[in-house]
Amino acid sequence: MDGFTTVLHPVYLLYALFGVFIGTAVGVLPGIGPAMTIALLLPLTYSMEPTAAIIVFAGIYYGGMYGGSTTSILLNTPGESASIVTALEGNKMARAGRGAAALATAAIGSFVAGSLATVALTFVAPFVARMAVQLGEPDYFALMVVAFITVGALLGSSVPRGLASLSLGLFLGLVGTDTLTGQQRFTFGVPNLADGIDVVVVAVGLFAVGEALYVGSRMRHGPIEVIPVEKGWRGWMRRDDWRRSWKPWLRGAGIGFPVGTIPAGGADVATFLSYAAERRLAGKERRKQFGKGAIEGVAGPEAANNAAASGVLVPLLTLGLPTTATAAIILVAFQSYAIQPGPLLMVNEPALVWALVASLYIGNVMLLVLNLPLVGMWVKVLQIPRHYLYAGILLFGALGSYALNFSPVDVLLLVLVGLAGFMMRRYGYPVAPMVVGMILGPMAEDRLRRSLAISQGDLSYLVTSPFAAIAYAAIAVVLVAGIWLRRRERALEKVVADGERPRAGVQA
Amino acid sequence: MRSDVKAPEVPTTADAAPARPPGRRWGELVLAVAVTVLGAYVLVTAGGIVVPGSTNTLGPRAFPYLVGAMLVGIGVVLAVLVLRGRRGEAEEGEDVDLTVRTDxxxxxxxxxxxxxxxxxxxxxxxxxxxxxxxxxxxxxxxxxxxxxxxxxxxxxxxxxxxxxxxxxxxxxxxxxxxxxxxxxxx
Structure with missing residues (x-):
C-alpha cells in the first residue's frame, strides 16, 4: 500500500500522466511503439530519479496498448498483421457507423482487464519471487534458453528468420569487453566499442530509423482516411453492447494474464487466443457477424492484450526475464539505474516495485479518461502528415542516440543499424528478437559460465536440476503449441478476411 | 451473395498478394549469405580471443563459438529456403503500401x-x-x-x-x- 502513497504524490501523478499521455500518442501514431519510445527516453531521463522514470516508462508501456486500438479501429488501411483480427472487427464496426462503440468497448475492456491483471500481478509476483529465490544458476540459464527459443521462433511469421534475428542480436551482445575475463571481443579495434554497443542505439535504430526507411521506401501516398466517429456520450455503448461485451472482457483478462506470464510471444498470442475463443463461444447467429464487425471480437482481444501486458511484468520483475521487446527495454532501464530485476528486487527495492504496480492502477484510470472523451484529439494526432511524422521520428532517433555520449559515432552506428532494420523488414525478419537477444545474451552467457564454474565443467549439471529439466522439456511443448497456434491464426485470419463461413476443418 | 464462386485469382484488398519484383530474390539471398558470412567471421575471430590462463572451465571463446555456429547454420537454412522459393513476407504496416516497388x-x-x-x-x-x-x-x-x-x-x-x-x-x-x-x- 506504500506504493499508492508514493504514486498519489502530485509530482508522481504528473509523471504518470505524462507517461500515459506519451504512451497513448505513440500507440496511436503508426511507425513508433512503446519499445522505441522508452529506448529514446532512456538517455533523456538519466537526470530523473529512478522511481519517477520507471513510472513514466510504465505509463508509456500501458498507454501504447490503449492507443494502438484507436489506430486499428479508425484508420482506413489494413493494419499490422499482429492485430489484424481485432483491427478487422473494429474497423468493420467503424465503417458501419459503430466506431464509437468499438472504441468504447476496447477502452473499457482494456481498463477492466488491465486492472484485473494488475491485481493478479500484485498477488502473483511476490509468490513467484519467493519461489525464484531457490533457483540456481543452471535454472536461470534454462529459463533464458526458453525465452530465446520462444521469442525467436514465435515473434514474426517465419521461424528461421526469427532465429536469425535472435542470433544477430546475440552477436551484438558479444561486442565489447568480456565481464568475467576482461578480454575484448569483436571490437574491431574501435575504442568506442570496448564498452559494447549501446542497446539504445540498436533499439532506436531498428525500431525508429529502420521503420522510417522502410515506410519511406514504400510510402502509402494519398490522404489519410480516418473513419469519422459520431460525437457525444450517448451513442457509445448501448445496453446491448454492454451485455455482449462484459463476458469477453473477463475472458480476455483470464486468457491474457497467464499467456503474458509465460514466455510465449507476448500479447499477440493472447489476442489471437481470445479472438478464437470468442468466435467459438459466440453461437450460431453471432458467429456470422465475426468478420463483419462483431463487438465481441473487439472486446475480448483488446482486453486480453492489456492483461497480457501486465502478465509480461511477472517474469520481468521476479526473474529479470524479458519476454517481449518492450520488456527487454524496460529491463535495460532498470539496469541503467543500477537496479537488478530478479527475485531479490521485491526485497531490495520494495518502494520502487510497489510504486510501479500502483502506477499501473492509476495509469489505467487515467487512460480510460484520456481515451474516451479525448478520442477527437487522438484522431487529430492520427492525421499528422506522414512526411512530417517520419521526419520527426528520424530527428528524435538521432537525438536519442546522440544524447548517449554526445558523440557522432553513436549516430553513425544508428544509421548502420537502421539500414539493417530496413533490410530485415523488407525480407520478413522480425526485429524484436534481435533486441531481446542482445539484452539477454550477455546475461545468459554469464549464467552459463558460472554454472559450469560451479560444476567444474560438467555439462550434465545444466540439466540435472528438476526445474531446468522441466524447462527444457517445456521448450518442445511450447514450440509445437506455438507454431500450431500461428498456423491456426493465419488460417483464421484468412477465413475472417475472406468473410467466409467457417468450415469444419480449417486447413493451414 | 455469391462469394464462393470459383475465382481464386481475384484477391481482396485486405490480403492482396503483393506484387513481387523479380529482383527481390537476389536481395534476400544476399541477406541470408551475409548472415552466414558473419557467422563464419565470428567462428574464425573467436579463435583469436585471448584466454587468460586462470579460466579452467568455460572461457570467453565458448559463447562466441555457439553464436557463430548458430549464425552459419541459420544462414545456410535461409539461403536454401530462398533458393527453393520460400521467400519472406515483407512486414506490413499502416503506412506501408506493399504493392509498390521499393523506392x-x-x-x-x-x-x-x-x-x-x-x-x-x-x-x-x-x-x-x-x-x-x-x-x-x-x-x-x-x-x-x-x-x-x-x-x-x-x-x-x-x-x-x-x-x-x-x-x-x-x-x-x-x-x-x-x-x-x-x-x-x-
Whole structure:
C-alpha cells in the first residue's frame, strides 16, 4: 500500500500522466511503439530519479496498448498483421457507423482487464519471487534458453528468420569487453566499442530509423482516411453492447494474464487466443457477424492484450526475464539505474516495485479518461502528415542516440543499424528478437559460465536440476503449441478476411 | 451473395498478394549469405580471443563459438529456403503500401540526410543540424512547399534545444551562431 502513497504524490501523478499521455500518442501514431519510445527516453531521463522514470516508462508501456486500438479501429488501411483480427472487427464496426462503440468497448475492456491483471500481478509476483529465490544458476540459464527459443521462433511469421534475428542480436551482445575475463571481443579495434554497443542505439535504430526507411521506401501516398466517429456520450455503448461485451472482457483478462506470464510471444498470442475463443463461444447467429464487425471480437482481444501486458511484468520483475521487446527495454532501464530485476528486487527495492504496480492502477484510470472523451484529439494526432511524422521520428532517433555520449559515432552506428532494420523488414525478419537477444545474451552467457564454474565443467549439471529439466522439456511443448497456434491464426485470419463461413476443418 | 464462386485469382484488398519484383530474390539471398558470412567471421575471430590462463572451465571463446555456429547454420537454412522459393513476407504496416516497388532513392536520400546531420552537429550546432535533418527528410518523403518543412524543422530544433539543452541540462552544442544566447546552453 506504500506504493499508492508514493504514486498519489502530485509530482508522481504528473509523471504518470505524462507517461500515459506519451504512451497513448505513440500507440496511436503508426511507425513508433512503446519499445522505441522508452529506448529514446532512456538517455533523456538519466537526470530523473529512478522511481519517477520507471513510472513514466510504465505509463508509456500501458498507454501504447490503449492507443494502438484507436489506430486499428479508425484508420482506413489494413493494419499490422499482429492485430489484424481485432483491427478487422473494429474497423468493420467503424465503417458501419459503430466506431464509437468499438472504441468504447476496447477502452473499457482494456481498463477492466488491465486492472484485473494488475491485481493478479500484485498477488502473483511476490509468490513467484519467493519461489525464484531457490533457483540456481543452471535454472536461470534454462529459463533464458526458453525465452530465446520462444521469442525467436514465435515473434514474426517465419521461424528461421526469427532465429536469425535472435542470433544477430546475440552477436551484438558479444561486442565489447568480456565481464568475467576482461578480454575484448569483436571490437574491431574501435575504442568506442570496448564498452559494447549501446542497446539504445540498436533499439532506436531498428525500431525508429529502420521503420522510417522502410515506410519511406514504400510510402502509402494519398490522404489519410480516418473513419469519422459520431460525437457525444450517448451513442457509445448501448445496453446491448454492454451485455455482449462484459463476458469477453473477463475472458480476455483470464486468457491474457497467464499467456503474458509465460514466455510465449507476448500479447499477440493472447489476442489471437481470445479472438478464437470468442468466435467459438459466440453461437450460431453471432458467429456470422465475426468478420463483419462483431463487438465481441473487439472486446475480448483488446482486453486480453492489456492483461497480457501486465502478465509480461511477472517474469520481468521476479526473474529479470524479458519476454517481449518492450520488456527487454524496460529491463535495460532498470539496469541503467543500477537496479537488478530478479527475485531479490521485491526485497531490495520494495518502494520502487510497489510504486510501479500502483502506477499501473492509476495509469489505467487515467487512460480510460484520456481515451474516451479525448478520442477527437487522438484522431487529430492520427492525421499528422506522414512526411512530417517520419521526419520527426528520424530527428528524435538521432537525438536519442546522440544524447548517449554526445558523440557522432553513436549516430553513425544508428544509421548502420537502421539500414539493417530496413533490410530485415523488407525480407520478413522480425526485429524484436534481435533486441531481446542482445539484452539477454550477455546475461545468459554469464549464467552459463558460472554454472559450469560451479560444476567444474560438467555439462550434465545444466540439466540435472528438476526445474531446468522441466524447462527444457517445456521448450518442445511450447514450440509445437506455438507454431500450431500461428498456423491456426493465419488460417483464421484468412477465413475472417475472406468473410467466409467457417468450415469444419480449417486447413493451414 | 455469391462469394464462393470459383475465382481464386481475384484477391481482396485486405490480403492482396503483393506484387513481387523479380529482383527481390537476389536481395534476400544476399541477406541470408551475409548472415552466414558473419557467422563464419565470428567462428574464425573467436579463435583469436585471448584466454587468460586462470579460466579452467568455460572461457570467453565458448559463447562466441555457439553464436557463430548458430549464425552459419541459420544462414545456410535461409539461403536454401530462398533458393527453393520460400521467400519472406515483407512486414506490413499502416503506412506501408506493399504493392509498390521499393523506392531505393528515398532510402538513400534519407540515409544521406542522417549522415549530413551527424557531421553538421559540431559545425553549425545541434538546432540547425536538426532543422536540416527534419527538413531534408520531410521533403524527401513528400512535404511541399519545402520552406514550410524547413520552418517547422527550425522551430522544432530550437524548441528541443531549449527544453532538453536549456531546461533538462543535456549538453547539446548550440553552435557558433547561437553562442551566448541564454536558455540554449547545454
Amino acid at each position: 531505393w532513392l528515398t532510402v538513400a536520400l534519407l540515409v544521406a540526410a542522417l549522415v549530413v546531420h551527424v557531421f553538421a552537429i559540431n559545425v553549425i550546432g545541434w538546432p540547425f543540424a536538426a532543422a536540416l535533418l527534419f527538413a531534408a527528410a520531410a521533403v524527401v518523403l513528400g512535404a511541399r512547399p519545402w520552406w514550410r518543412a524547413a520552418l517547422i524543422g527550425l522551430v522544432l530544433g530550437l524548441v528541443v534545444q531549449v527544453i532538453f539543452g536549456g531546461l533538462l541540462g543535456l549538453s547539446l552544442p548550440a553552435g557558433p551562431l547561437l553562442e551566448g544566447v541564454p536558455f540554449l546552453r547545454g
